[in-house]
């Protein structure tokens with residue numbers, strides 16, 4: 001009897017465990033950052049890829065499979081960006097909560113207007129994305145759209161905290177839309193800026209800011225350029241003296257060096273996701289940094 005009493009007192013002294021945070025498995029750091037913005041202390045977020053990795057190609061490591069197995073929500077770009085590794089993770093993770101059709105499965109590209117959906121696809125086109133260009137995170141208006149979908153999913157998956165998710169979403173949207181207006185004003189002078197990209201990672205950014213893509217240094221997605229192809233590119237860009245070369249943090253290529261050496265075009269490395277540069281610490285500072293780098297390149301071109 002006495003023993004039971006002691007047990008009762010003891011159990012009253014132990015605080016009830018806090019409700020476990022929603023486990024979110026993001027494929028890229030940008031979606032992880034968005035999930036953190038909207039989920040706050042109610043979510044536990046990990047990203048499969050780091051900013052210095054090319055999200056087209058990573059290994060489906062056992063540590064990633066373990067995280068997939070425990071996840072309550074999967075948020076990825078989709079549209080084939082992760083085609084080389086995500087299906088393997090999902091198969092080996094064997095987690096019914098995050099399969100296609102469940103509230104725990106969110107492919108960002110299914111909720112924005114896709115660009116460059118090819119009419120037909122065959123292997124000769126290189127590592128081409130059949131569902132359109134997947135690099136949707138480079139237009140902040142796409143981030144805003146995905147934020148709305150993600151907030152709704154958080155409310156469904158963790159309904160006890162739905163009011164807090166709604167509040168966080170409204171707060172984020174207000175700040176994000178204000179920032180978009182600010183970036184558009186700052187970036188107004190970039191309109192028409194001719195750019196040569198390495199990989200075609202920037203079509204959404206280009207359309208948003210009105211940059212003019214002349215060509216890419218990759219002849220086809222995922223295919224490194226031959227010297228003959230580069231000579232062609234050089235020819236095609238001759239009429240643009242104020243050309244700027246753009247590449248992402250994980251694309252260090254001899255072709256970029258060669259091309260900028262031949263043309264004296266400034267080379268600008270843009271962070272393709274949060275963490276891509278030291279300055280790109282969160283979603284806001286990431287876009288700030290993109291704008292700053294483009295404007296600097298433009299300025300150095302006009303010198």
Ligand SMILES: [Zn+2]
Pocket residue numbers: 056134135199200201221
């Ligand atoms: Zn790509």
